Amino acid sequence: MPAVAPSAPAPAGSAVGDQLARIEDKTARIEDKYARSEQLLSRMEEKIEGATTRMNEVARQSDLAALRGEVRGINERVKRSPGTGALILTAIITSVLTVVLTVAVQRLNVDSLLPQRAAPAATQP
Incomplete structure (x- = not known):
């Protein structure tokens, strides 16, 4: 080599x-x-x-x-x-006024001035 x-x-x-x-x-x-x-x-x-x-x-x-x-x-x-006292006073005044107005409506018969609702018609089978 x-x-x-x-x-x-x-x-x-x-x-x-x-x-x-x-x-x-x-x-x-x-x-x-x-x-x-x-x-x-x-x-x-x-x-x-x-x-x-x-x-x-x-x-x-x-x-x-x-x-x-x-x-x-x-x-x-x-x-x-408002505090608790104011809320209780408001609740008492509201309930008293509601009773007074309800009694006044009943005494003055104001509900007769309102239109009567028509009774629903009876359905025939």
Whole structure:
């Protein structure tokens, strides 16, 4: 079998060592950049979580303020509504007036002035 001759001469030992050292140096710089990027992302994540927590707290405070306003409004409406005494007095006056007017209608024979309703006609089978 014929021997295959290399097409390019092999680099010298020191040239290979230099190239390997440069590759290792570049790899170390890439790892440093990656580590710094991870740290930066971690800090950004912490800041975003802190901001989210603060925004949630502000939203809760806003909801509580709106709820307080609603409760205050309902309380004012309840205070303006008539009390038990006024309701009982109104019921008594209404019942007395109803009795008086019913008796007056019967005494004055007002129901005779109203038109009589026709009785329903009997159906034949």
